[in-house]
Amino acid sequence: MLDTVFIGLSIGSILLLVALGLSIVYGSMGVINMAHGELVMMGAYTTVIAQTYLGFNLFAAIPLAFIVCAGLGLLIERLVIRRLYNRLFDTLLATWGVAILLQQAIRLEFGLSFFGIHIEGLGPGLQSVTLPEIMTESFTVGEFVIQPYRTFIILVSALLAVLTWFLMYRTRIGQQVRAIMRNPDMAAACGIDVKKVNALTFAYGAGLAGVAGVMMSGFKTVMPDMGSSLVVDGFLVVVVGGVGSLVGSIVASGILGQLNGVVAFFSNDIIARAVVFAAVIAIIIWRPRGLFNYKGR
Amino acid sequence: MLTLQSVNSFYGGSHILHDIDFSLETGKILSVLGRNGVGKSTLLKTLMGLTSSMTGKLTLNEVELGEQTTFYRARSGMGYVPQGREIIPDFSVKENILMGRFADQSSKAEIPDIVPELFPYLMDNLDRAGGLLSGGQQQQLAIARAIATNPQVLLLDEPTEGIQPNIVEQIEDCILRLNKELNLTIILVEQNIRFAKRASDEFLILDNGRLVCQGSGNELTDDLANQYLTI
Numbered sequence: 001m002l003d004t005v006f007i008g009l010s011i012g013s014i015l016l017l018v019a020l021g022l023s024i025v026y027g028s029m030g031v032i033n034m035a036h037g038e039l040v041m042m043g044a045y046t047t048v049i050a051q052t053y054l055g056f057n058l059f060a061a062i063p064l065a066f067i068v069c070a071g072l073g074l075l076i077e078r079l080v081i082r083r084l085y086n087r088l089f090d091t092l093l094a095t096w097g098v099a100i101l102l103q104q105a106i107r108l109e110f111g112l113s114f115f116g117i118h119i120e121g122l123g124p125g126l127q128s129v130t131l132p133e134i135m136t137e138s139f140t141v142g143e144f145v146i147q148p149y150r151t152f153i154i155l156v157s158a159l160l161a162v163l164t165w166f167l168m169y170r171t172r173i174g175q176q177v178r179a180i181m182r183n184p185d186m187a188a189a190c191g192i193d194v195k196k197v198n199a200l201t202f203a204y205g206a207g208l209a210g211v212a213g214v215m216m217s218g219f220k221t222v223m224p225d226m227g228s229s230l231v232v233d234g235f236l237v238v239v240v241g242g243v244g245s246l247v248g249s250i251v252a253s254g255i256l257g258q259l260n261g262v263v264a265f266f267s268n269d270i271i272a273r274a275v276v277f278a279a280v281i282a283i284i285i286w287r288p289r290g291l292f293n294y295k296g297r
Numbered sequence: 298m299l300t301l302q303s304v305n306s307f308y309g310g311s312h313i314l315h316d317i318d319f320s321l322e323t324g325k326i327l328s329v330l331g332r333n334g335v336g337k338s339t340l341l342k343t344l345m346g347l348t349s350s351m352t353g354k355l356t357l358n359e360v361e362l363g364e365q366t367t368f369y370r371a372r373s374g375m376g377y378v379p380q381g382r383e384i385i386p387d388f389s390v391k392e393n394i395l396m397g398r399f400a401d402q403s404s405k406a407e408i409p410d411i412v413p414e415l416f417p418y419l420m421d422n423l424d425r426a427g428g429l430l431s432g433g434q435q436q437q438l439a440i441a442r443a444i445a446t447n448p449q450v451l452l453l454d455e456p457t458e459g460i461q462p463n464i465v466e467q468i469e470d471c472i473l474r475l476n477k478e479l480n481l482t483i484i485l486v487e488q489n490i491r492f493a494k495r496a497s498d499e500f501l502i503l504d505n506g507r508l509v510c511q512g513s514g515n516e517l518t519d520d521l522a523n524q525y526l527t528i
Contacts (some may be wrong), residue, residue, distance in 0.1 A: 182385045188367035189345050189377045191400025
């Protein structure tokens with residue numbers, strides 16, 4: 001049973017990384033980023049490429065994926081989202097378009113018809129990442145089997161959650177982000193460059209998605225549509241936790257991750273997913289603004 | 298010197314302010330008067346760049362601000378205390394005040410010296426959530442936040458509205474003190490004619506988004522008030 005809790009924790013940790021970015025971006029910019037899952041996928045592919053062509057191991061791929069996805073996020077914000085502020089449904093559709101574009105770009109091996117760049121071995125085929133040796137061998141503490149890679153995922157997620165908390169609550173940039181979440185007009189009237197802060201926020205959220213992609217690449221097959229369902233899971237966490245609430249995202253990802261892990265242990269993944277959705281529906285009926293509301297939806 | 302020339306302001310397709318012209322010398326207090334819904338608050342929002350769009354010319358000390366964004370205007374010396382105060386309820390008093398420092402890029406994130414003198418209560422409650430303060434204390438907080446932007450022009454939108462009477466006088470005194478001690482130019486949207494008469498060097502009256510009357514403070518008579526301000 002402890003193993004199941006441990007698996008649930010690692011699932012929750014991935015969900016947390018995905019949801020943190022979504023939550024901050026929606027909280028401060030009012031943008032439902034449907035391409036967030038594809039940014040996770042890009043993080044996973046960055047790992048594949050870095051391993052195949054640069055000889056990077058998974059550890060070294062983490063900062064690289066963060067930088068690549070943050071850069072990509074900055075580009076998406078500049079080219080698409082900045083032009084659609086305060087138009088919720090337009091941003092939803094536009095980012096969905098970006099999601100499809102990113103998926104197809106990968107399917108086309110960064111496209112013969114795309115930028116004329118061809119990367120061997122990507123393509124529509126399945127990919128996997130080789131874990132560093134230290135991450136592959138389980139060991140036991142008493143009767144408890146420790147899986148190093150899942151432990152690593154939990155630690156990285158915890159570290160990034162703490163870093164995000166520090167940035168949001170102990171730095172001037174975090175104060176600007178929180179002020180924009182609460183009252184963008186007054187934030188601007190106090191001299192905050194809302195567009196610039198939003199761009200950085202979006203890039204940070206995209207960077208976190210990239211790191212989630214690296215983590216996923218270690219135990220899941222890397223493929224172009226791997227992020228599609230993740231964005232839904234991420235939003236479930238955001239809705240349950242409360243938009244813009246860091247604590248809410250942490251608690252909700254823990255609850256949903258554990259629920260998924262425990263139910264899957266006693267039945268199967270399909271029933272586990274149904275139970276998770278039922279739980280989410282029950283929670284939003286009970287608390288429509290989420291468990292820890294920071295900003296109303 | 299603040300100057301507006303042929304300023305028009307819009308919310309989406311709605312034309313709210315029509316051809317507003319006036320100028321205000323540094324260190325003067327201007328009261329903006331008029332019935333509800335004539336565009337007084339919109340005038341302040343226009344000055345801050347918070348309406349959808351504006352046309353015309355807006356300059357502060359010969360720097361053109363009409364084309365600039367809100368944050369740039371704040372950094373150029375426009376401080377704003379909105380109607381309803383709009384402090385951030387879950388920020389502490391200190392965080393709310395320090396929000397203003399983002400407009401003053403040249404100095405450290407510290408509370409300006411005049412704030413403890415004007416608002417000792419706020420200094421004794423720096424860690425308290427802004428949302429837990431009374432209406433009058435929140436108004437003090439909103440003014441402190443605007444002072445922290447290190448403004449040259451302070452825009453005050455009905456600063457005594459909804460405040461208990463014994464606090465109203467304190468806020469009025471504080472506004473006058475800011476004008477005298479910091480030589481702050483102040484534009485005051487006010488329904489309270491008594492305070493407008495007491496404070497104003499100049500006044501202007503709006504009706505249906507147009508400037509219909511303006512003059513020096515001592516020309517603000519009861520007859521004018523009856524003509525333009527009574528319902």
